[in-house]
Amino acid sequence: MAKLEAWQMTAVGEPLSRVSREVPALAPEDVLVRVAGCGVCHTDLGFLHDGVRTRHPLPLILGHEISGHVEDAGSRFASLVGRAVVVPAVLPCGECDLCLSGRPTICRAQIMPGNDRDGGFATRVTLPGRFLCPVPGAGEDPDAPIGAAKGLTLRHLAVVADAVSTAFQAVQRSGVRAGDLAVVVGLGGVGTFAAQLAAEAGAAVVGLDVDPRRLEAAGGLGVGLALDPRSLPARELRARVADFARAARAPAAGWTLFECSGTPAGQQTAWSLLGYGATLMVVGYTLEAPALRLSNLMAFDARALGNWGCAPELYPAVLEKVLSGRIDVVSHTALKPLSEIGPVFDEVRAHRSDRRIVLVPGGEEAA
């Protein structure tokens, strides 16, 4: 019987604790994935430090941004054994009214690893087999080169499970098109990809962040104007963005804003940029409730759209953008050993890293 090694959350604010256990027998609809990589998301920190509650009671193994190989499968998914896969962060049931009506991301029977059940900060993870996204061209070695982008491996593709795919769905829902103006607030894990995807869609892109390293690197994301929103009063910030839009021949109305910071300050910055016909994509998460003049949506005939995860049906298209090299994942990802999960969480929490960190199992079982 297979074993798994993992770090699990036991209580808010407590260090993750190492566990070792046997993998239970698989249900017909489940598969066992040997983890190649699992990305660290601010959602994980929200659970561990900020009191955001996991839907499954504690203790729980966190981690919802998973790539790996299907090692074993229940009867329904035997054909997946041996395949390299990206695991959508939100796995809907595929059968309820909401799924059947095209709303899989709000399926009430959805499984989010590391929230509804044990997740990917582990050597192995049991998951529903439905909707796992096979990776074309991947072999057995998680460290082998894959796709057209230099340095890309299956381990890096963990970030496709959430950061890239969430940004992809948000960009798609926003309707942003060639010639439009897009503003990305927060060039972190998700914002990095929202900016790239908006630029790839042909938009002129403004990037706002408080981290000078991210602002310096923004050009590589296709960002044409990078600013620290704290450096300017709201009115001036708006004027600078409007100047940029004019220079880029983008319209003065109908801006598309991506709030990816998940901070009250970032949300207020994004709100201050709402104008006529604007679309604000709410992608980041915070428990806080900033003061917002909601009526601006009415006065500007604007809209704010929340985005939770990404529908499984979109994953092949997301993956193709990464494998083809049109979206750069490698430069924005750092692989670190899973055994360093404690210091890595601290690093992410302190915003010391300017890359998405993917934790990589290795040697745990021998230890």
Place this chain on the structure above:
Amino acid sequence: MAKLEAWQMTAVGEPLSRVSREVPALAPEDVLVRVAGCGVCHTDLGFLHDGVRTRHPLPLILGHEISGHVEDAGSRFASLVGRAVVVPAVLPCGECDLCLSGRPTICRAQIMPGNDRDGGFATRVTLPGRFLCPVPGAGEDPDAPIGAAKGLTLRHLAVVADAVSTAFQAVQRSGVRAGDLAVVVGLGGVGTFAAQLAAEAGAAVVGLDVDPRRLEAAGGLGVGLALDPRSLPARELRARVADFARAARAPAAGWTLFECSGTPAGQQTAWSLLGYGATLMVVGYTLEAPALRLSNLMAFDARALGNWGCAPELYPAVLEKVLSGRIDVVSHTALKPLSEIGPVFDEVRAHRSDRRIVLVPGGEEAA
């Protein structure tokens, strides 16, 4: 040369002042409308009392909810002379990129009477002729019965110009359908019609208001559950609405909320009812900025859509609903003499009236 008598706003908080002037020669694209009725909207009070700024400098004749007869016309609209019309509260230019791309309500050259130029609290008003909505079956007498509904006259149809049409566009944009749950927060001028229109679309409708008279009358709007949101903690309110949804066999997800109160408390109530896949239509206006957990849009994969006015192309359909009696305007409207505009504004501001008040000119020119 025609004359007009009017009450104009001179400064914030000052009483409206009576003016009498000659109507200037009409531009080719303008028409002169003899006012049958002009509805009093909280937007007018926002200008007069709350410091919301009119786009045209003061002094300005307020009033944007106008019905009347075209009495004279510039060369482009000669065919309209003699026609009874409803005047869309937002008159786009019809020619700019935004108009041509289906976004007329954010046209930057739009004319809103009583905001961009003199409005309808007058015996006559000069307006762009384009997009005025002719009233089928109306004769010369503004007090003659019209349509299938008992007591309906051209004067009542003033409320179609904004209150009914704004609610109509909001209901249409929301996508609310038969079998859905709709919640209308604020059963005032616009909410009255949002509730009726949602019920007519086949939704089970909850109405929330703080005025017991409005709650008592809510049944007549098709409201199946009427509650004062102040009477319950947010969690219980939510449970009551969920119980009602279950009893009505409406889904537990995908609720449609109409914020029509234009108050911070109403906005917070509406926000507290956001759930999975919810749509919040932001229809009311306030300058205030309540604390809102914006991230709930993300967590619930929900959306908030602002609604400004109504596209002119929708007016014939709105008018048909009123003329056919499917939407009841008469019970929710009170006609009062224009000369009582001062006390009427006080009455509306103090929420003493439970009906939309339409000011009706009469005798001003003789006086």
